[in-house]
Amino acid sequence: MKENAKQIKLTIDGREITVEDSLTILEAARQNRIDIPTLCHHPAVSNWGGCRLCVVEVDKSPKLVASCVMPVRAGMEVITQSDAITASRRLTLELLFAERNHNCMFCPQSGDCELQKMAYALQMDHLMVSPSFNAYPTDTTGEYMTLDHNRCILCGRCVRACQEIAGSYVLGFHNRGSKSLIGFDLLEKRENSSCINCGACLQLCPTGAISNRYRTHYAVKGQPVESQTITSVCAACGLLCPTQNKVRDNQVIAIEGLVAAKPNGRPDRGQLCYKGRFEMLKTKGTRMLAPMVKDDQGHWREQNWETALDRITKALGAAKSNGGSEALFGLASSSVCNETLMMFKELMSAGWGAGRVDTIDGQYFRNLAASQDNGAQGLPAETSWKKIAAADMVLVVGADPQQSHPMLVSLLRRAMIERALPIASIGQMESATLFSNHYLAVEDGGLAPALALLAGKIASPAKEGKAKSSLSAQQQAEIDRIARAFISAKSPLILAGQHLTGPDSAGTLQDLFRIARSKEPLTGKSAMISFLKPEGNSMAAWRLGVAARLAKPGKAQAGVLIVDGDPDEVKAALAGLRPAPKFLAVITPYFNSVLAEMAQVMLPSPVWMEEDGSYTSMDGAESVFKPKVLDAPKGVKNTWEILQALGQRIDAPGVGKRWEDIRAKAAQLLAVS
Numbered sequence: 237m238k239e240n241a242k243q244i245k246l247t248i249d250g251r252e253i254t255v256e257d258s259l260t261i262l263e264a265a266r267q268n269r270i271d272i273p274t275l276c277h278h279p280a281v282s283n284w285g286g287c288r289l290c291v292v293e294v295d296k297s298p299k300l301v302a303s304c305v306m307p308v309r310a311g312m313e314v315i316t317q318s319d320a321i322t323a324s325r326r327l328t329l330e331l332l333f334a335e336r337n338h339n340c341m342f343c344p345q346s347g348d349c350e351l352q353k354m355a356y357a358l359q360m361d362h363l364m365v366s367p368s369f370n371a372y373p374t375d376t377t378g379e380y381m382t383l384d385h386n387r388c389i390l391c392g393r394c395v396r397a398c399q400e401i402a403g404s405y406v407l408g409f410h411n412r413g414s415k416s417l418i419g420f421d422l423l424e425k426r427e428n429s430s431c432i433n434c435g436a437c438l439q440l441c442p443t444g445a446i447s448n449r450y451r452t453h454y455a456v457k458g459q460p461v462e463s464q465t466i467t468s469v470c471a472a473c474g475l476l477c478p479t480q481n482k483v484r485d486n487q488v489i490a491i492e493g494l495v496a497a498k499p500n501g502r503p504d505r506g507q508l509c510y511k512g513r514f515e516m517l518k519t520k521g522t523r524m525l526a527p528m529v530k531d532d533q534g535h536w537r538e539q540n541w542e543t544a545l546d547r548i549t550k551a552l553g554a555a556k557s558n559g560g561s562e563a564l565f566g567l568a569s570s571s572v573c574n575e576t577l578m579m580f581k582e583l584m585s586a587g588w589g590a591g592r593v594d595t596i597d598g599q600y601f602r603n604l605a606a607s608q609d610n611g612a613q614g615l616p617a618e619t620s621w622k623k624i625a626a627a628d629m630v631l632v633v634g635a636d637p638q639q640s641h642p643m644l645v646s647l648l649r650r651a652m653i654e655r656a657l658p659i660a661s662i663g664q665m666e667s668a669t670l671f672s673n674h675y676l677a678v679e680d681g682g683l684a685p686a687l688a689l690l691a692g693k694i695a696s697p698a699k700e701g702k703a704k705s706s707l708s709a710q711q712q713a714e715i716d717r718i719a720r721a722f723i724s725a726k727s728p729l730i731l732a733g734q735h736l737t738g739p740d741s742a743g744t745l746q747d748l749f750r751i752a753r754s755k756e757p758l759t760g761k762s763a764m765i766s767f768l769k770p771e772g773n774s775m776a777a778w779r780l781g782v783a784a785r786l787a788k789p790g791k792a793q794a795g796v797l798i799v800d801g802d803p804d805e806v807k808a809a810l811a812g813l814r815p816a817p818k819f820l821a822v823i824t825p826y827f828n829s830v831l832a833e834m835a836q837v838m839l840p841s842p843v844w845m846e847e848d849g850s851y852t853s854m855d856g857a858e859s860v861f862k863p864k865v866l867d868a869p870k871g872v873k874n875t876w877e878i879l880q881a882l883g884q885r886i887d888a889p890g891v892g893k894r895w896e897d898i899r900a901k902a903a904q905l906l907a908v909s
């Protein structure tokens with residue numbers, strides 16, 4: 237309920253209703269299950285009143301009004317259905333169809349199009365006006381979406397989504413009259429524009445004007461066929477954005493954000509990014525449908541599960557007899573779920589007594605922990621990324637959010653445009669110009685001197701005059717400006733990225749903490765810091781102790797890997813182990829040549845959409861359960877079942893036999909304090 241809103245009475249179609257006086261007629265009608273058709277209206281963005289499909293009669297006036305923008309008032313009498321109203325809606329609809337090419341049979345959106353649905357509802361089987369047949373351009377330059385102006389009805393939903401949800405302000409109206417177009421920036425092609433490929437415009441477009449290049453066409457004879465919508469979560473980064481997955485015949489047709497008319501407890505308003513909306517739809521390789529074992533000649537052969545598991549058990553057993561616990565190691569992608577990480581740790585540490593269990597990004601946390609200067613264990617006190625909303629200045633350093641946590645770009649940009657939030661960025665970021673007032677571009681090697689100088693200017697300004705720096709005069713002037721913005725802020729937030737935690741990062745992180753603590757004398761607490769963790773479940777890996785220890789070069793002989801990501805990163809993570817381990821078993825969904833070269837056994841696991849599991853957010857504040865969206869192909873076992881089967885072979889102390897017990901144990905271990 238809005239502040240100062242009063243309850244009023246009005247009648248719609250002769251029915252008396254009581255609603256808040258802050259509503260529009262459309263909102264009041266929908267609250268009371270009275271249907272009014274709309275096209276340019278979408279509850280997640282502001283009202284516009286452009287299409288006039290929602291016209292109604294008010295107080296017997298012959299002049300119809302657009303119900304989506306007309307506020308209610310006490311005593312109002314509204315009629316939503318009459319011959320005059322139907323004729324008006326029908327004429328509007330015919331003009332929309334006649335204006336451009338809406339030949340539905342050849343449109344990829346046919347069957348899932350609001351314009352088409354409206355034509356069915358108003359029984360529009362022919363046009364009273366002649367179609368224009370003007371040809372409009374198409375833009376197929378985008379990596380993820382196409383734009384066909386011939387299908388556009390100029391409803392402006394995409395423009396408002398781009399501004400109000402994505403915060404991008406890329407889309408706008410151009411030209412006049414019949415030449416009107418929506419366009420990117422100053423009528424650039426999408427690929428040359430400042431579009432961040434979030435797809436908010438695609439999700440809100442009611443027609444086939446904006447199309448998803450990775451979506452399966454699912455219409456049959458122009459009518460939607462049976463499909464299911466499964467609410468889940470994107471775990472491609474630790475922001476864990478909620479998703480809605482449209483599924484038909486065990487295939488994902490589209491992934492959409494949970495766009496909300498009202499605040500949903502998250503600052504993103506249902507935003508997704510290119511990773512969550514499109515990258516998940518890409519096929520990443522050839523699926524394995526049975527375990528694969530390398531024979532003595534180095535050829536891969538399909539085997540049954542028993543044979544493959546036996547081979548692993550024997551190889552690990554032999555390595556342990558030879559070299560003790562240091563001979564064994566485990567390495568997992570920290571994009572797998574809490575339950576898998578927990579079971580993997582138990583299996584490798586308590587079960588096989590492996591000396592080292594790690595994740596591919598484990599070094600990130602070890603460097604962070606090692607650089608603390610207060611002697612305490614664990615990470616420095618962290619705050620949530622959601623505090624962008626409470627910050628009066630943001631310093632982004634050592635990260636490119638568009639690469640690592642893309643939805644943050646929208647939040648930052650919205651904050652910059654809507655409330656003039658000062659934002660400074662230091663590092664190598666293609667996206668910095670989208671959201672920064674100040675940007676100091678430095679390569680990874682330049683971060684250390686830049687932060688040293690900034691820390692000097694902010695934390696010890698008296699000494700700073702004497703400090704020497706390798707940075708250019710222009711760079712030093714930009715640091716001056718960033719320092720001034722940070723000093724004048726009362727509650728700044730630092731978003732610190734992965735590039736700050738390289739092998740020689742101890743000094744750089746110390747400088748970062750000095751900058752944060754410079755606020756203590758004045759406010760009694762340090763500036764807020766949020767670390768942008770590399771992977772979707774990095775925080776859980778760290779908390780569960782999976783990222784605690786690295787395999788020892790020269791000692792590691794046999795390992796088990798869980799890979800759900802880039803195989804080249806796995807190769808890089810193992811590059812330091814010399815000589816290379818003699819035996820590797822890899823649990824992964826895809827048969828991949830990089831992994832196949834290193835491994836002796838490969839076990840097929842589900843892709844993330846095919847497996848239940850919970851994930852812990854980047855700030856560690858919550859663990860969110862992600863239900864499976866698809867069924868795994870026949871022959872593929874759940875990852876937890878594979879780990880359980882391996883554990884049973886060596887009588888490892890299990891964490892539970894049933895999935896429910898495993899889930900409960902992981903939740904208990906990761907309980908948010």
Ligand code: SF4
Nearest residue numbers: 398404431434435437
């Ligand atoms: S993809 Fe996102 S940023 Fe690009 S035009 Fe659409 S809403 Fe705007």
Ligand code: SF4
Nearest residue numbers: 388389391392394441
């Ligand atoms: S592209 Fe779609 S959402 Fe944008 S104005 Fe055209 S029809 Fe409306």
Ligand code: SF4
Nearest residue numbers: 470473477509512643
């Ligand atoms: S910001 Fe992160 S969690 Fe959200 S959709 Fe993108 S990758 Fe997924």
Ligand code: FES
Nearest residue numbers: 276287288290304
């Ligand atoms: S829905 Fe009301 S004018 Fe378009």
